Every structure is written in structure tokens, then in C-alpha cells.
Amino acid sequence: MTLTSSNLPTFSRLGIKPPHDIDVSAIGKAWLNQLTAFVSKKDIHGIVYACLFEEPWWRDLFALTWDTRTFQGSEAIEQFLRDRLDLSNFIFSSAVLQTPLADITWIVVTYTFETSTATGSGVARLVYTKDGTWRAVTVSTQLEGLKGFPELAGSLRDFGTSHGNWAQERQSEIEFPNGDPEVLILGAGQGGLEVAARLKHLGVTNLVIERNARVGDNWRKRYESLTLHDPIWQDHMPYLPFPSSWPVFPPAGKFANWLELYVEALELDVWTSCEAGKTTHNKCTGKWEVTVRRTDGSERVLSVNHVVIATGYPFKNTTFEGQGNFKGEIVRSIDYSSAIGFKGKKVVVIGASSSAHDISSDCADLGIDVTMYQRSSTCVLSVSKGILGMIPGMSLEDWEGVPIEDADRLRHSMPHLFTRLIHQRTTPKFAELDKETLDGLRGVGYQLNNGLFDAGIYANLLERGGGYYLGQYFQSFIIDGKIKMKTGGRIELITSTGVRFEDGTELSADIIVIATGFDDARIPIRQMLGDELGSDLAPIWGLDKEGELRGAWRELSPLENIWVMVGNLAWSRVFSKFLALQIKAKQEGVFGARYSPPTRLP
Numbered sequence: 001m002t003l004t005s006s007n008l009p010t011f012s013r014l015g016i017k018p019p020h021d022i023d024v025s026a027i028g029k030a031w032l033n034q035l036t037a038f039v040s041k042k043d044i045h046g047i048v049y050a051c052l053f054e055e056p057w058w059r060d061l062f063a064l065t066w067d068t069r070t071f072q073g074s075e076a077i078e079q080f081l082r083d084r085l086d087l088s089n090f091i092f093s094s095a096v097l098q099t100p101l102a103d104i105t106w107i108v109v110t111y112t113f114e115t116s117t118a119t120g121s122g123v124a125r126l127v128y129t130k131d132g133t134w135r136a137v138t139v140s141t142q143l144e145g146l147k148g149f150p151e152l153a154g155s156l157r158d159f160g161t162s163h164g165n166w167a168q169e170r171q172s173e174i175e176f177p178n179g180d181p182e183v184l185i186l187g188a189g190q191g192g193l194e195v196a197a198r199l200k201h202l203g204v205t206n207l208v209i210e211r212n213a214r215v216g217d218n219w220r221k222r223y224e225s226l227t228l229h230d231p232i233w234q235d236h237m238p239y240l241p242f243p244s245s246w247p248v249f250p251p252a253g254k255f256a257n258w259l260e261l262y263v264e265a266l267e268l269d270v271w272t273s274c275e276a277g278k279t280t281h282n283k284c285t286g287k288w289e290v291t292v293r294r295t296d297g298s299e300r301v302l303s304v305n306h307v308v309i310a311t312g313y314p315f316k317n318t319t320f321e322g323q324g325n326f327k328g329e330i331v332r333s334i335d336y337s338s339a340i341g342f343k344g345k346k347v348v349v350i351g352a353s354s355s356a357h358d359i360s361s362d363c364a365d366l367g368i369d370v371t372m373y374q375r376s377s378t379c380v381l382s383v384s385k386g387i388l389g390m391i392p393g394m395s396l397e398d399w400e401g402v403p404i405e406d407a408d409r410l411r412h413s414m415p416h417l418f419t420r421l422i423h424q425r426t427t428p429k430f431a432e433l434d435k436e437t438l439d440g441l442r443g444v445g446y447q448l449n450n451g452l453f454d455a456g457i458y459a460n461l462l463e464r465g466g467g468y469y470l471g472q473y474f475q476s477f478i479i480d481g482k483i484k485m486k487t488g489g490r491i492e493l494i495t496s497t498g499v500r501f502e503d504g505t506e507l508s509a510d511i512i513v514i515a516t517g518f519d520d521a522r523i524p525i526r527q528m529l530g531d532e533l534g535s536d537l538a539p540i541w542g543l544d545k546e547g548e549l550r551g552a553w554r555e556l557s558p559l560e561n562i563w564v565m566v567g568n569l570a571w572s573r574v575f576s577k578f579l580a581l582q583i584k585a586k587q588e589g590v591f592g593a594r595y596s597p598p599t600r601l602p
Contacts, residue, residue: 028095192310216256
């Protein structure tokens with residue numbers, strides 16, 4: 001079925017509006033009691049046709065499927081529950097009336113539950129139907145913890161007293177002198193460190209290795225003007241939230257230093273200036289043997305149960321015909337630091353997403369002659385009117401008014417394809433708020449789009465991981481001509497003096513910056529594993545037919561116990577927990593069979 005915004009439970013679609021002055025708590029409890037009764041009798045037909053709306057959605061995050069799955073429609077949900085119903089001990093948490101759109105009202109019900117091996121939480125969105133009952137249009141079940149293996153934090157922290165030489169003992173621990181860790185994590189960015197912190201507090205030994213000399217160098221070594229592009233209040237890291245005094249968009253260097261502090265404060269085991277070399281699977285022991293090479297030339301072979309790959313996405317090594325003849329300087333965005341050395345020169349920036357805009361803005365700030373070449377249209381959303389103004393769940397009040405764990409549960413309880421339907425409705429509103437700016441961009445030839453499926457930056461993020469820009473002040477540079485634009489016409493070749501296009505035009509340049517985005521995340525993984533193991537890896541990122549992201553936060557098919565950790569700070573905080581719980585479950589022998597969809601699109 002092709003989904004459009006007409007599939008949303010609007011008042012016109014339902015044929016009725018909910019009554020006024022309702023007791024939302026009583027409605028929420030009654031619905032959960034009804035669900036509990038049907039579950040206890042294993043009456044799956046009753047669950048689907050009495051508790052759920054006629055076109056329901058059920059999203060499971062590792063609680064019943066040990067995977068990320070979305071089931072849409074009564075038949076799909078009924079089959080899923082027949083295969084995987086394992087729910088008990090429901091406890092009502094809260095019920096809140098929400099109006100996400102002018103013609104949609106629902107009651108958001110939150111609850112907890114148990115399975116045979118785990119504890120979980122859930123969210124249901126109830127809509128009022130013609131027969132006078134409230135039924136769930138979306139239901140979620142999310143893994144929270146493993147029975148018998150609690151997180152070692154809060155009241156379960158270490159109450160012991162150490163009278164030894166803490167610093168000396170700590171240094172010895174980091175080297176793992178008495179054996180290898182259970183888990184090896186590649187990459188000390190936010191994802192790798194958060195998985196390490198989660199595993200440590202689940203009692204799973206782990207080691208993070210990082211090729212840079214310092215933790216945070218993957219941010220520290222980027223261009224000087226780089227900042228976080230998401231508001232700080234949604235970016236908190238597990239166990240150690242950012243200070244409330246921090247700026248909304250911290251500089252990259254400031255965040256890099258925070259990552260170092262995070263390692264020190266949580267006593268995470270990290271080796272810097274080293275990388276993974278030869279990686280093989282020992283069929284006799286079932287372990288992965290990874291050769292870790294340090295920059296001093298020393299090597300150590302680690303035999304570990306699991307490898308978590310948290311190296312992120314490599315930048316595209318885009319090349320153009322003739323670029324070896326260019327008399328000027330060609331700089332890749334990953335190597336770019338500052339525009340100060342570009343003064344007095346003509347700069348052409350190839351690309352039109354985040355890095356390209358930031359680099360072009362750097363040049364414009366210094367009065368440098370810069371032209372940005374836009375190869376294809378871009379989805380633009382302003383920060384002040386879009387990100388900080390209207391997107392639900394992004395405001396300071398939404399994030400800091402409730403515990404961040406509750407905000408996370410709500411945000412990830414809604415299936416991606418259902419959320420896309422809402423964004424198709426809200427994207428035109430964002431565009432109207434930004435109309436003056438967007439019209440100004442169009443006026444100078446800047447090519448705009450409304451995002452994939454007309455769903456704004458949300459769909460681009462999930463399908464492509466790019467193709468959009470969250471604008472702050474660069475727009476005025478383009479509109480005022482401080483950043484010149486070149487659109488249309490493919491690049492024919494790089495000449496000795498600039499860039500020639502297939503439409504016959506040419507841009508002269510002293511410096512060409514190539515900012516063409518990220519490449520396939522499997523490229524460095526294949527290099528590490530070699531041709532035999534790395535030749536048939538399933539895709540990473542992009543939505544499958546159910547609307548779930550492929551390859552992320554679980555084992556990389558077809559390999560066993562090789563895990564992929566990706567995502568921005570907000571997503572890494574959530575999914576580092578799910579990944580760590582899966583590893584802990586495997587270590588303790590309580591991991592069930594994964595209920596996985598096909599790993600490739602049909």
C-alpha cells in the first residue's frame with residue numbers, strides 16, 4: 001500500500017472529533033487494562049481488533065524481536081503477535097492529550113511491561129473512533145533491561161573503598177595485563193564511547209581503540225568553524241549530561257574536549273594512536289582475533305567475543321578528470337581547517353550540504369572570492385524558525401522539562417514511515433515560515449527541494465544521511481552575493497586554471513575544495529575484514545520496506561558478533577543502550593532468536 005498523509009487518523013478520516021472534558025488518565029488505564037486482559041488470555045484477535053485502530057502500527061525495538069521492526073496493518077501485527085507474544089506485568093505510567101496537528105488529537109499512553117527475559121517500556125497513541133471507543137493507532141514495545149543483570153549505576157554503584165594506589169591501578173587496568181576484553185570497540189567518537197560506557201555499567205569488559213593521538217581528534221581536527229548542528233539539550237551523553245550553561249550549538253573543539261573528559265570521568269578503557277589490522281574469526285573458539293597496531297610499531301592480537309565498529313562514515317574520495325593538471329590547490333573537506341590561507345585567492349567549493357556551506361561561509365566571512373557549485377537541489381531548514389521553533393520534541397521545554405529517557409522513549413516510539421506522514425504535513429509550514437529566505441535563495445539560482453517524499457530533512461536523514469542543510473546565517477551570504485552560486489551542468493573536467501562544465505561554462509580558481517559528503521560505511525569494514533569476510537556485507541543505513549534502518553545497532557549480516565554503531569549524539573545515546581543490552585544478553589546466554597526481516601530491499 002502506498003502511504004500518504006491521507007492515511008493519518010485525522011478528524012475527517014475518523015469521521016468524528018473526540019469529546020471535550022475527558023479524563024485522559026482513566027481512558028489510558030482502561031485501554032491498558034483491556035490490552036492486559038487480552039494478552040493474559042493470549043487472545044491475539046482481541047488485541048488487534050479491539051485495542052487497535054483499523055490501520056494500526058506496532059514498532060518493536062529489541063523487546064520482542066531482538067531487532068528493530070515495524071508492523072503496519074492488522075494482518076501483519078496479528079502474525080507478529082502469534083509468533084512473538086511474550087508480554088506480562090503491564091503497569092500504567094501516564095496519559096497525556098496531544099494535538100500534533102490541527103486535525104489530529106490523540107492520547108499518549110506510556111506503560112512498562114516484562115517479557116520472559118527482560119523489562120520494557122511502551123507508548124500507545126489512542127484516537128477516538130466512531131463507536132465511541134479509544135483505540136491505538138501506534139503501539140511501541142522497547143527493551144529497557146535484562147532480568148537478573150541490572151545496570152551498575154545509582155544504588156547499584158560500587159560502595160567499596162579503595163586504599164591502594166588508584167592512579168597506578170587504573171593505568172594497569174587499561175592495558176588488560178591478565179587477559180583480553182570481552183568486547184573490542186573500534187572508534188572513540190560519541191558512538192564508540194557511549195557503547196563502552198553502557199557495557200561497563202552492565203559488567204562487560206571492553207576496550208576502545210582510536211587511531212588519533214587524542215580522544216576527540218575526529219572533531220578537534222575538523223575545520224575551526226564547525227559546531228554541533230543539533231541543539232545541545234537533545235545531545236546529552238549517558239551518565240554525564242552536558243552543563244546547562246553550555247551554548248546551544250557548541251564548537252567542535254569544545255565538544256572534543258568533552259569526549260576526553262567523558263573517558264576520564266567514567267574511567268573508560270581507551271587506547272589511542274592505534275588501529276585494527278588483520279581480523280579473523282577463529283572457528284574453534286568462536287572468537288574474533290584482531291591485530292591491534294600502535295603507531296610505535298608494536299602489535300597485540302586480541303581475542304574477543306564481539307567487535308563493535310563505531311568508525312562512522314568515510315568521506316567520499318571524489319575525483320574529477322584532469323584534476324592532476326590543476327595548477328592551484330585541491331583540498332578535500334576532511335582536510336580543511338580554515339579559510340585564512342585562502343585570502344586573496346579564488347575559491348570554488350564543490351558540494352552544497354553542511355560542510356560545503358560552512359566552508360563557503362568561512363570564506364565569505366573573510367571577504368574571499370568564493371563560488372559554491374551545487375550539483376543537485378538541497379533541502380534547507382532554518383535553525384531559528386525551524387529546528388528551534390516548530391519541530392515537536394526539539395524545543396528546550398520538551399527535552400529539559402522531562403527526564404531525557406522519557407523524551408527518548410516518546411521520540412522513538414513512532415514508526416519512521418508514520419512520522420514521515422506527519423512531516424509531509426508540516427514541511428510546507430516550515431517553508432512558509434522561511435519564505436522570505438527561501439525566495440531570496442531561489443532568486444540567485446539556488447536550487448531547493450522539500451526533501452525526499454516531500455517530508456523535509458527527516459526523510460533525507462533516514463534515506464541518505466545527507467542532502468540537506470540546517471541554515472544559520474549562510475543564507476544571507478548567498479542572497480547578498482558574498483557566496484556566488486553555480487548550478488546546473490555537470491563537471492566535465494578540472495583544467496589547469498579551474499573547473500569546466502558540460503554546459504560550456506568555466507569557473508577559474510586558485511583553490512578547489514571538494515565537499516561531496518560521505519561514502520558507504522562498509523568501505524573501511526571491508527578493508528579491515530578482507531575480501532573473504534567483507535565481500536557480502538548487508539547495507540548500512542537507508543530504510544527497508546518496513547521503514548526501519550538497515551544494518552545499524554545490530555550484527556552486520558552475515559557476520560556473527562560484529563556490530564555496527566552509527567548515529568548522531570541523540571540517536572547514539574538511545575541505541576548504544578540497545579546495542580549493549582544485546583551483547584550482554586549474548587554473553588549471559590539469554591539472547592533469543594532475532595526476528596529479522598530480509599536484509600536487502602526486494
